[in-house]
Amino acid sequence: MxxxxxxxxxxxxxxxxxxxxxxxxxxxxxxxxxxxxxxxxxxxxxxxxxxxxxxxxxxxxxxxxxxxxxxxxxxxxxxxxxxxxxxxxxxxxxxxxxxxxxxxxxxxxxxxxxxxxxxxxxxxxxxKVRAVRGDRGTSVSFGDIVSASPEMLRVIDLAQRAAQSNIPVVLEGESGVGKEMIARAIQAGGERASKPFITVNCGAIPSNMVESVLFGHEKGAFSGATERHVGKFVEADGGTLFLDEIGDLPLDVQVKLLRAVQQGEIEIVGAGKTQKVDVRLVSATNKDLIEEVRAGRFREDLYYRLNVFPITIPALRRRKEDIPHLARVFTERFSGEQKLEHALHVGPGALALLTAYDWPGNIRQLENAIFRAVVLAEGPELTEKDFPQIAAQIPDFQSPELLATAAEPLNADDADESDAGFAEAYRQSRAESALAHPMFGGPENIIVSTDETGEVRKLADVEEELIRFALKFYRGQMSQVARKLGIGRSTLYRKLKDYGIDPDDPLKEAA
Incomplete structure (x- = not known):
């Protein structure tokens, strides 16, 4: 149509x-x-x-x-x-x-x-637009993933390509960004769609039980009274094994996992024998695995075996375009689950509040916030009042005057006596903000061009400060930062690595 x-x-x-x-x-x-x-x-x-x-x-x-x-x-x-x-x-x-x-x-x-x-x-x-299913056991397709931001469209494109083969995939990203959902979509989009999808949270298993959970164990093999526990690799035979928080695996188990990846066979604990398995591995981590390798906590040979096709899922604060869509989808879903007579809607004020928040817990936190709001809602739509815990973390959000003032510089000369307190409070908040960091030359955000001796500073030092300032000013929106600096995104990422800049905390000095 x-x-x-x-x-x-x-x-x-x-x-x-x-x-x-x-x-x-x-x-x-x-x-x-x-x-x-x-x-x-x-x-x-x-x-x-x-x-x-x-x-x-x-x-x-x-x-x-x-x-x-x-x-x-x-x-x-x-x-x-x-x-x-x-x-x-x-x-x-x-x-x-x-x-x-x-x-x-x-x-x-x-x-x-x-x-x-x-x-x-x-x-x-x-x-209905679909979101993360309440029942994690159901099949999830790429069409179920709410995506509007360029970053997530790129993730979906990569995942769809990975689904067409059995290539090992590592999903990187913070907790709550939706790594398991991407893993399920990869399974559903490939030839193993009708086969088992088995998940293992490597960080939630006691270290002395990890090997048994993954590979299974057998007791009484030589006494005749055999008791056998089937491991996750055998359960996933023919399908996909999703190893969440792979970075938390003990080193001794990593050795056996490497053998399973390389040779397609596992050694059952206590059985003294191996078993062939056909498993497609999708791993996930919220850690920097290469740093774990350097620190000796993750085997280098296993890293290169698993990290063949890495996909990084961005944090929700870096793809705020997705927040309104996710909020509507979750509201619709929870309205149905609560069997409300009329489905709730998300009001414009609530959408503005949810979009302004940075969501350190990512999609999982947003989902839980919507769930709570739907359960407690008294009107036909969700408003800012239904998200008191979020609003409390953005104290100035409720003030339209502050938002209007933020769009243009505050001129204290134009403020009458009744506005003097507000003007001073606003000026103080700016002085205390990250943008008033000393590296930017004080509250006026001026990057100084000379050093303590009066000599012109090195170009690289000035460039580093400008990049840090741009990251903070545009709230980590990488496309916007690159565009305003007049460089490509690949160049920006290279410079971040060269200068040791953390895009999530640009004012943090490199160690």
Missing amino acids: TAHILVVDDDPVQRRLLKNAVERYGHAAHLAENGRIALEFLKRNPSQFNVIVLDLMMPELDGLGFLQAAGEMGIDTPVIVQTGQGGIDTVVQAMRAGAFDFVVKPVSPERIAASISNALKVDHREA
Whole structure:
């Protein structure tokens, strides 16, 4: 079915690119050069458009003004906002105003297509968008993975390629990012889809039982009263064995695992014999395995046997575009599981709050927060009040004045006496923030060009500080950082490695 997409952008080049992207995926594109003209379209025929793609920075009527006016008109068409700034404050304002999704310029055709597809599912109330299944035993396909960010689209592309072979895969990423779901999708997308999928959390097994759990054990083999325990390798024979937290395996067990990987056979504990197994291995870790190798905690030969096809799943704070979609999906799922008379919806204020938060526990933490909110909700939609624990960690979120002020420098000369306290509090918060780190030359974020002796500093030192500043300023959005610095992402990653910069904590000095 052809969808009608309204593209609102004052840049003729951007309008043409978006038009081509929309039509490339079989939809009809309608163009408006600013928010005022777009509103005229909607007044004439409010139900004509299925999705609106909206630029935020435009003359006459900008994106936020358009969202406000459309809300007053009762227009509930999903709106995808484009921002060239990438700052979370701008995104939060847009989500508060009712935006469905956001993309950061320049946006690829694949990214805008994914966002439009997600919006159409909501618009048409078609097949439910799917998330992590409550029953971990069910089959999960790549279509079940909620993905809107370029980073996750890349992960899915790599995983789909890995699914077409039996190549050993290592899934890297923080706890809660969805490594098991990717592993299940790899299994479901390959020739072993109908075979067993067995999971083992290597970090949750007592060290003296790991070998028995993995390879099985046999008692009384020479007395005639044999008692045998089948190990996970035998259970997974013909299918896939998912070894979660592989970095926690004891060294002595790593030796036997290496043999299983190399020769396709295991040695059953107490049996004095080996057994052939046909198992596809997918491993996962939240540790840096190469650092574990250097520290002597992980065998180098096993590392190179397992780490043939590494896939790094980014933390949720690095793919905030996925948060609104995940929040809607979890809300819909838990509404059904709680057998609510009417499915709950996520209000714009709640979406803005959830998007602003960095989610150290990643998707698992977001899922649990939504579950709690759905159970305790009293109204027809989730609001900021349903997430008190999240709001408490973003104390300034509830203040629209602060968000508005954050968009432009505070001029203390323009503040009257009644605003003096607020102005001082805001200035103090900036002075205490990470952006006021001494390496940036104090609260004005100036990178100094001379050293203590008055000599011009080395170019490499200045470059390192600028990269650190950009990472903090753009909140770790690697594409945005690379674009603003005028370098490619591969170059940026190389420089991070050269300077020993941790993208999650750019102000932390290298050890």
